Amino acid sequence: AQKITQTQPGMFVQEKEAVTLDCTYDTSDQSYGLFWYKQPSSGEMIFLIYQGSYDEQNATEGRYSLNFQKARKSANLVISASQLGDSAMYFCAMREGDSGGGADGLTFGKGTHLIIQP
Amino acid sequence: DGGITQSPKYLFRKEGQNVTLSCEQNLNHDAMYWYRQDPGQGLRLIYYSQIVNDFQKGDIAEGYSVSREKKESFPLTVTSAQKNPTAFYLCASSIAPGTYNEQFFGPGTRLTVL
Numbered sequence: 001a002q003k004i005t006q007t008q009p010g011m012f013v014q015e016k017e018a019v020t021l022d023c024t025y026d027t028s029d030q031s032y033g034l035f036w037y038k039q040p041s042s043g044e045m046i047f048l049i050y051q052g053s054y055d056e057q058n059a060t061e062g063r064y065s066l067n068f069q070k071a072r073k074s075a076n077l078v079i080s081a082s083q084l085g086d087s088a089m090y091f092c093a094m095r096e097g098d099s100g101g102g103a104d105g106l107t108f109g110k111g112t113h114l115i116i117q118p
Numbered sequence: 119d120g121g122i123t124q125s126p127k128y129l130f131r132k133e134g135q136n137v138t139l140s141c142e143q144n145l146n147h148d149a150m151y152w153y154r155q156d157p158g159q160g161l162r163l164i165y166y167s168q169i170v171n172d173f174q175k176g177d178i179a180e181g182y183s184v185s186r187e188k189k190e191s192f193p194l195t196v197t198s199a200q201k202n203p204t205a206f207y208l209c210a211s212s213i214a215p216g217t218y219n220e221q222f223f224g225p226g227t228r229l230t231v232l
Binding site (some may be wrong): 004033035037042043044045046047050052091093095104105106107108109110111 | 151159161162163166177215220222223224226228
């Protein structure tokens with residue numbers, strides 16, 4: 001089973017609208033971290049926002065916020081007032097706790113290709 | 119400016135040849151990682167290192183090797199045993215291993231096997 005599922009392969013959004021990118025995750029660990037990265041066409045991965053499993057409040061970073069619903073295992077990224085420069089691939093990723101002795105790395109979803117239209 | 123550099127940006131290799139991808143960081147980070155990205159896919163972990171002279175296999179380590187002789191350097195060798203090496207390779211680092219600190223990524227190397 002996939003540990004990170006992003007169900008939207010692609011999205012078209014009008015400039016200045018808000019957009020929600022979906023992410024669901026699967027883990028049996030109580031302690032874990034969730035990350036969102038942006039990948040422009042140039043290829044580099046840009047860190048956007050982080051949510052810890054024990055954080056009671058949803059994370060926010062400027063125009064980015066994370067809608068964290070722990071019981072549903074959902075960590076959706078919300079971008080407010082979208083801009084043309086937001087067009088990119090967006091990846092949700094998870095770092096699980098050490099209960100299973102797993103690798104110290106991130107598990108990524110397959111991404112959502114977001115296109116902002118003028 | 120602190121950051122991660124990867125070289126070369128594009129690399130072409132003939133079948134049966136080994137090739138080494140460079141990754142250097144000046145962020146003074148302890149942990150370093152190598153990921154592979156195939157078209158339309160997310161990143162998959164190849165190897166990671168939490169400290170100098172130590173490294174661990176990730177999910178897809180077969181056909182790859184690494185070394186960590188210096189804190190700032192984590193080169194990846196793609197060997198002839200890797201059956202489908204054409205991909206985009208990304209190196210990353212984080213300030214400390216085993217934590218939830220974000221990983222910082224380099225610009226990537228695009229490897230094509232001819």
